[in-house]
Amino acid sequence: MIARFAIRLFLAAMALLLAAPLAVVAGVSINEKKSLTFPPQGFSLAWYGEIFAEAGWRNALFASLGIALASAALAVIVALPLAWFLWRRHAPWARLVQLLGFAPFVLPPVITALGFLSFWNAAGFYGAAWTVVISHGIFFVTLPLVTLTLGFEAIDGSLVEAAATMGADEPTILRTVVLPLILPYMISGFAFAFVLSLNEYIVAYMTVGFTVETLPIRIFNSLRYGYTPTMAAVAVLFVVIAAVVFGLVARFGDLPKLLGAWSPRED
Amino acid sequence: MIRTAPRRLVDYAPIAWPALMLVLFFVLPFGLMLAVSFFRRVPGGFYQPDFVLANYARFLTAFFGNVLGFSLGLALLVAVIAVALAFPFTYLLSRMRRRQQVPWLVFLLAVLSLSEVIIGFSWSTLLSRTAGVTNLLVLIGLMDQPVSLSPGFGAVLTGMTYQAFPYAVLVLYPSLSRLDPTLTEAARTLGASPLRSFFTVVVPALRNAILATVIMVFVFALGSYLLPQLLGRPQQWTLSVLITDQAIYQSNMPFAAAMAVFLVLVSLALVVLSTLLGQKEGRT
Numbered sequence: 001m002i003a004r005f006a007i008r009l010f011l012a013a014m015a016l017l018l019a020a021p022l023a024v025v026a027g028v029s030i031n032e033k034k035s036l037t038f039p040p041q042g043f044s045l046a047w048y049g050e051i052f053a054e055a056g057w058r059n060a061l062f063a064s065l066g067i068a069l070a071s072a073a074l075a076v077i078v079a080l081p082l083a084w085f086l087w088r089r090h091a092p093w094a095r096l097v098q099l100l101g102f103a104p105f106v107l108p109p110v111i112t113a114l115g116f117l118s119f120w121n122a123a124g125f126y127g128a129a130w131t132v133v134i135s136h137g138i139f140f141v142t143l144p145l146v147t148l149t150l151g152f153e154a155i156d157g158s159l160v161e162a163a164a165t166m167g168a169d170e171p172t173i174l175r176t177v178v179l180p181l182i183l184p185y186m187i188s189g190f191a192f193a194f195v196l197s198l199n200e201y202i203v204a205y206m207t208v209g210f211t212v213e214t215l216p217i218r219i220f221n222s223l224r225y226g227y228t229p230t231m232a233a234v235a236v237l238f239v240v241i242a243a244v245v246f247g248l249v250a251r252f253g254d255l256p257k258l259l260g261a262w263s264p265r266e267d
Numbered sequence: 268m269i270r271t272a273p274r275r276l277v278d279y280a281p282i283a284w285p286a287l288m289l290v291l292f293f294v295l296p297f298g299l300m301l302a303v304s305f306f307r308r309v310p311g312g313f314y315q316p317d318f319v320l321a322n323y324a325r326f327l328t329a330f331f332g333n334v335l336g337f338s339l340g341l342a343l344l345v346a347v348i349a350v351a352l353a354f355p356f357t358y359l360l361s362r363m364r365r366r367q368q369v370p371w372l373v374f375l376l377a378v379l380s381l382s383e384v385i386i387g388f389s390w391s392t393l394l395s396r397t398a399g400v401t402n403l404l405v406l407i408g409l410m411d412q413p414v415s416l417s418p419g420f421g422a423v424l425t426g427m428t429y430q431a432f433p434y435a436v437l438v439l440y441p442s443l444s445r446l447d448p449t450l451t452e453a454a455r456t457l458g459a460s461p462l463r464s465f466f467t468v469v470v471p472a473l474r475n476a477i478l479a480t481v482i483m484v485f486v487f488a489l490g491s492y493l494l495p496q497l498l499g500r501p502q503q504w505t506l507s508v509l510i511t512d513q514a515i516y517q518s519n520m521p522f523a524a525a526m527a528v529f530l531v532l533v534s535l536a537l538v539v540l541s542t543l544l545g546q547k548e549g550r551t
Contacts, residue, residue, distance in 0.1 A: 007359055010355065014356055017429070018374065021392070025388070025389045025393075081285055088270060089271065090271060094282055097286045101289060103293065104293060106534075106538055107486075107490075107531060109490050110490060110492050112296075113511075115299065117520075119296035122299055134292055138288065158268070196380050199382035201383060202511065216382040216385070219384045223388065227388070231388060232392070238381060242376070243373060246380075255372050255373070256368055256369070261445065
C-alpha cells in the first residue's frame with residue numbers, strides 16, 4: 001500500500017519535472033502584453049498568429065519544414081538499401097558501413113557540425129541552402145537505419161522462401177513481400193529524422209547559419225535581443241509537433257518494440 | 268531464409284550508394300577536420316595547409332586544462348544524476364502494461380527531440396525572476412520576492428540533466444524491458460520486499476547495463492553545446508561550447524578542429540568501453 005503510493009509519487013514527480021519548463025513556456029506564450037510573466041496576465045493567442053504573420057518567423061518555419069522533410073527523405077533513401085543489404089546478404093565487411101551509419105549519432109554533434117563546416121568550405125559550397133539538407137540527411141541516417149534494421153529482422157524468413165519457391169525473383173520479392181512489411185518502419189524512421197532535423201541547431205548553424213534562418217537558429221539569434229512571447233509560442237509549437245508525430249508513430253506502429261522491448265507476450 | 272554472399276557486381280549495387288554517401292559526407296569531412304587540426308591559422312583569414320602541432324600544444328595551458336576538467340566533471344555529474352533517476356523510473360515504466368507505456372514513451376521522445384535552444388530558453392524562463400518558479404514560492408508565502416536562479420552552475424546542471432534524462436531512459440529501456448520477470452517474482456516468493464528485490468536482484472543483474480548507460484549519457488552530456496552558454500556564465504562553458512566559439516566567433520578553425528579531434532578520441536574510447544560492457548552482459 002505504502003509502496004504503491006511511493007511509486008505513484010515518484011512517477012508523478014518525474015512527470016512534473018519533465019513538464020514544468022514546458023508548462024511555464026506555454027503559460028508565458030499566452031500573455032496579453034509583450035512580456036514574459038508567469039502566471040500569465042490576460043489571455044491572447046496573438047503570439048501564435050505572429051509566427052505566421054511576421055515574415056521572419058514564417059520564413060524560418062517554412063525553411064525548417066522544408067529542410068526537415070527533404071533531409072528525412074534523404075536519410076531513409078540512404079538507410080533503406082543498406083539495411084536491406086545487411087539483412088539479405090551475407091557480407092561481414094558490410095558491418096563497417098553500418099558502423100559508419102551509427103557514428104554520426106553517437107559522437108558529440110559539435111564534431112559532425114565542424115566536419116561539415118570544413119567540408120563545405122573546402123568544396124566551395126559553404127552557405128548554399130542545399131548543403132544543410134545533405135548534412136542533416138547524413139547526420140540523422142542512424143534513425144531510419146535503426147528502425148529499418150529492426151523491421152527487416154522482424155520479417156518472417158519463410159515468407160521470403162515461399163515467394164522464392166513459387167518462382168518470384170529478387171525484385172518481385174522486394175516489391176510484393178518485403179516493402180509492404182517494411183513500410184511502417186520506413187515511416188517511423190522518417191518521422192524520427194524529421195522531428196530531430198526540425199529541432200537541430202548546431203549542424204544547421206555551422207553549415208548555413210549565415211544564409212538560411214531555421215526556427216532554432218532564429219530563436220537563438222533573437223535570444224540576444226531579449227525574450228518575447230513569440231519565442232515561447234514557437235517552443236510550444238515544437239513540443240506539439242513532436243508529440244503529434246510520435247503519437248502517430250505509436251498509433252500505427254509498436255512504439256515499445258521500436259524502442260527495443262521484446263514483442264508483446266501472448267497474455 | 269538463406270542469406271547469400273554477394274557475387275556479381277550487381278549484387279553490390281544496393282550497398283554502393285549508402286557507402287558512397289557515408290564516405291563522401293561523413294568520412295571525408297571527418298578526415299578533413301583531422302587535417303585542418305594540423306593546419307596553420309591565418310589571422311584575419313581562414314587557414315592554410317601546413318603541419319604544425321601548435322593547435323594541440325594549446326591543450327597544455329592552464330585555461331584549457333580548467334575547461335577540460337570542468338567539462339568532464341560536469342558531464343559525469345549529469346550522467347550519474349540522470350541514470351540514478353532514470354533507472355528506477357525505467358524499471359517502473361517497463362513493468363507497466365504496454366498501453367500505459369506508450370503515452371510515457373511519446374512524452375519522453377518529445378522531450379528528447381527538443382532543440383537545445385528550446386530547452387535552454389524554457390529553463391531560463393522557469394528560473395527567471397519575472398516568470399520563474401520563485402514566483403510560485405512568493406505566491407504561497409515561502410519567499411519575500413522572486414529571484415533569478417539563472418545563469419549559474421545550478422541552472423546548467425538542471426538543464427543538462429533534464430536533457431539527459433529521457434536519453435538515459437531510452438538507453439536503459441531495452442535491457443530493463445527484457446529483464447526476466449521471474450527473477451523478481453522468485454525474490455518476492457522468498458519473502459523480499461519490492462524495494463529489497465529491486466536493490467538485491469534487479470540492480471546487480473543489470474550492473475553492466477547501468478555502467479554502459481552512464482558512459483553513453485556521459486558522452487551525450489559532453490556534446491551539450493548550448494545549455495552551458497544559455498544557462499551559465501563563461502566560467503561554466505564546456506569544451507563543446509569552446510569549440511563552437513573558436514570555430515564561429517574567433518574564426519580559429521585549426522584550434523577548434525584540434526579540440527574536436529580530442530573530443531572524438533575521448534568519446535570513441537568511452538563508446539567502445541560501453542559496447543564491451545554491453546557484450547559482456549549479453550554473454551552471461
